[in-house]
Amino acid sequence: MIHFPKPxxxxxxxxxxxxxxxxxxxxxxxxxxxxxxxxxxxxFADAFSEINGSIIHCExxxxxxxxxxxxxxxDKARDRAKICVVAEPHDLAAIENTDEFKGLYHVLGGVLEPxxxxxxxxxxxxxxxxxxxxxxxxxIILAFNPDMEGEATMIYLKNILQPFxxxxxxxxxxxxxxxxxxxxxxxxxxxxxxxxxxxx
Amino acid sequence: MIHFPKPxxxxxxxxxxxxxxxxxxxxxxxxxxxxxxxxxxxxFADAFSEINGSIIHCExxxxxxxxxxxxxxxDKARDRAKICVVAEPHDLAAIENTDEFKGLYHVLGGVLEPxxxxxxxxxxxxxxxxxxxxxxxxxIILAFNPDMEGEATMIYLKNILQPFxxxxxxxxxxxxxxxxxxxxxxxxxxxxxxxxxxxx
Numbered sequence: 200m201i202h203f204p205k206p207x208x209x210x211x212x213x214x215x216x217x218x219x220x221x222x223x224x225x226x227x228x229x230x231x232x233x234x235x236x237x238x239x240x241x242x243f244a245d246a247f248s249e250i251n252g253s254i255i256h257c258e259x260x261x262x263x264x265x266x267x268x269x270x271x272x273x274d275k276a277r278d279r280a281k282i283c284v285v286a287e288p289h290d291l292a293a294i295e296n297t298d299e300f301k302g303l304y305h306v307l308g309g310v311l312e313p314x315x316x317x318x319x320x321x322x323x324x325x326x327x328x329x330x331x332x333x334x335x336x337x338x339i340i341l342a343f344n345p346d347m348e349g350e351a352t353m354i355y356l357k358n359i360l361q362p363f364x365x366x367x368x369x370x371x372x373x374x375x376x377x378x379x380x381x382x383x384x385x386x387x388x389x390x391x392x393x394x395x396x397x398x399x
Numbered sequence: 400m401i402h403f404p405k406p407x408x409x410x411x412x413x414x415x416x417x418x419x420x421x422x423x424x425x426x427x428x429x430x431x432x433x434x435x436x437x438x439x440x441x442x443f444a445d446a447f448s449e450i451n452g453s454i455i456h457c458e459x460x461x462x463x464x465x466x467x468x469x470x471x472x473x474d475k476a477r478d479r480a481k482i483c484v485v486a487e488p489h490d491l492a493a494i495e496n497t498d499e500f501k502g503l504y505h506v507l508g509g510v511l512e513p514x515x516x517x518x519x520x521x522x523x524x525x526x527x528x529x530x531x532x533x534x535x536x537x538x539i540i541l542a543f544n545p546d547m548e549g550e551a552t553m554i555y556l557k558n559i560l561q562p563f564x565x566x567x568x569x570x571x572x573x574x575x576x577x578x579x580x581x582x583x584x585x586x587x588x589x590x591x592x593x594x595x596x597x598x599x
Binding site for chain 1: 441446
């Protein structure tokens with residue numbers, strides 16, 4: 200380990216805390232940063248200070264936002280009978296970007312990962328139940344990544360929401376993504392695509 | 400492109416300016432950052448503010464430092480007749496880490512890359528010449544990366560320093576790195592290793 204002046208060493212260590220950034224990458228980033236003109240460096244530092252003060256969580260959907268309630272929860276034109284449950288704010292952003300869903304959201308704050316200490320009480324499941332009990336909900340869409348943790352979380356939520364007989368619980372369709380190749384598609388995806396085949 | 404609240408969008412764009420960070424990686428980093436406890440976020444922001452205020456360039460060797468002159472230039476025990484010329488501060492740090500060189504340094508600020516606008520006048524070559532003229536220098540070590548730009552810079556500096564007959568101009572040895580494999584060593588490295596073979 201090479202030793203640099205303390206403020207540089209400190210910034211390198213801070214960068215290392217970010218996912219996928221090792222000491223060497225952190226060093227490269229910090230030295231690239233140091234070569235920037237003072238104005239750009241100040242802009243970068245300001246962006247951090249700004250985000251620290253202005254980003255809060257919407258108390259209805261728990262999405263990150265500048266306002267509370269967020270612009271989606273405050274939008275009267277949205278269908279309040281439909282809730283799309285996602286793990287993280289960036290999942291919400293991805294769905295919002297499709298312009299397909301016009302209901303409300305609920306950000307769970309992660310997926311079940313008991314091995315890493317993420318048990319049901321660490322997620323916003325009680326908040327979801329409270330929302331379901333208070334409001335007249337017709338459909339809950341579980342929009343999680345189709346991986347092991349995502350599937351487990353969906354099964355858990357489905358069981359918990361089962362008592363609300365009137366609510367339709369759905370999940371995102373599984374199948375072949377656009378532009379994919381039959382030859383290279385894994386068996387599970389292909390099995391799902393076959394099971395869920397549709398008339399054209 | 401997904402749209403996030405403005406401060407988040409802004410921070411993602413700032414991260415994108417760093418080398419090797421694309422929009423997706425920047426997004427991942429920013430969202431990981433947002434999940435940190437407030438204390439850690441503040442520490443990160445503070446590290447940036449700190450570096451902006453406290454890091455200056457030593458006016459003798461142009462290394463980054465908290466003090467001017469830097470601790471190396473201020474060290475009276477160092478051999479002032481030897482100058483090691485490097486491209487960037489992290490090259491200096493790498494050499495300093497070997498504990499092998501006890502002279503002074505000169506950070507050139509880059510290597511010659513005419514295609515990217517880095518011509519000799521963009522580097523601290525005049526400052527090096529001034530140093531050589533003023534002081535009694537016995538050896539100049541050109542410690543650049545053994546790539547095309549590094550080699551070109553070394554040839555350029557050698558020609559410029561040629562008139563100073565008393566100064567010995569040296570470069571780092573080329574050969575096989577420790578732990579390398581004969582079978583997988585490229586021809587140029589192996590040619591150099593053969594040419595520069597030593598008696599054991």
